[in-house]
Amino acid sequence: MITAITTFQLPKPITRDEARRIFLSTAPTYQGVTGLFRKCYVLSQDGSTVGGIYLWNSRAEAEAMYSESWKVFVREKYGSDPSVTYFDSPVVVDNITHEVLSD
Structure with missing residues (x-):
């Protein structure tokens, strides 16, 4: 399994309610x-x-998700370029399903 973390710096800060709507x-x-x-x-x-x-x-x-069209969508929606960082996730603990997942 893979964990991807994306981040975008906003041109101006938003509130939690604004973020929730977006x-x-x-x-x-x-x-x-x-x-x-x-x-x-x-x-x-x-x-x-x-x-x-x-x-x-x-x-x-x-990687199929983070295509050029996705990057354009992010730029249009948030006004900045996205950053994507990948991590291997060999074990995941899920406390909702009470499972330990491993690939």
Whole structure:
């Protein structure tokens, strides 16, 4: 499994309520995406950075998401270029399903 962390510096800070509205508007885009187990939207405490933490089945499936068209979408939506960092996730603890997952 792969964890990808995306971040975008905003041109001006936003509130939690603004972030929630924006995130809810884009959330359906990520439903049913091949290889994506979970996405958590994140907002820095000062409201100047947003992003996501994604758990993917594989790096290839993650990279398929972060295409040039996705980068254009992010630039248009948030007004900045995205950063994507990948991490191997050999073990995941899920306290909702009470499972320990390993690839």
